[in-house]
Amino acid sequence: MxxxxxxxxxxxxxxxxxxxxxxxxxxxxxxxxxxxxxxxxxxxxxxxxxxxxxxxxxxxxxxxxxxxxxxxxxxxxxxxxxxxxxxxxxxISALYATVLLFVGQLFAGIIVDYFTLHVLSTGKVVGGVLVLLGLVYNAFVDKNDTETAKNS
Structure with missing residues (x-):
């Protein structure tokens, strides 16, 4: 272990x-x-x-x-x-790069599973979409915080 x-x-x-x-x-x-x-x-x-x-x-x-x-x-x-x-x-930041890599690997695995095993894992798709949405939301919040800091 x-x-x-x-x-x-x-x-x-x-x-x-x-x-x-x-x-x-x-x-x-x-x-x-x-x-x-x-x-x-x-x-x-x-x-x-x-x-x-x-x-x-x-x-x-x-x-x-x-x-x-x-x-x-x-x-x-x-x-x-x-x-x-x-x-x-x-x-981009190391965090975004790492999360993007994770999401890319997850969706690549889902695609490989689908075409080789003919299995589509709903949980993996939903999880990947949620992580991707969280990343987009975090990027949006970071952008707004940066613009607010520049205007101050």
Missing amino acids: ILNIILALASGLTNVLGRIINSNLANKIGILPGTFYNYLTGLITSTIFFMFSSNTIRYSPDKFLSLPVYAYIGGALGVVVVGICSYITPK
């Missing part, structure tokens, strides 16, 4: 740190080169881990060529998400 908690905290920490590092890199060299180096670093790191792991590839290159096109969308979508995060991170 304690290992799960430590892993969850480490995951959240690396997520926030990764966003900050990617954002700073994008500010220094640009969004596209920053995203490229992000993926290059991930490729090198995962290759090193793969070389030292006991896993082996049991598929021939022909199997990879026969995969449906949508199997490759994840990589392209990842590039888009990293680029957007690198652009948005300096413009």
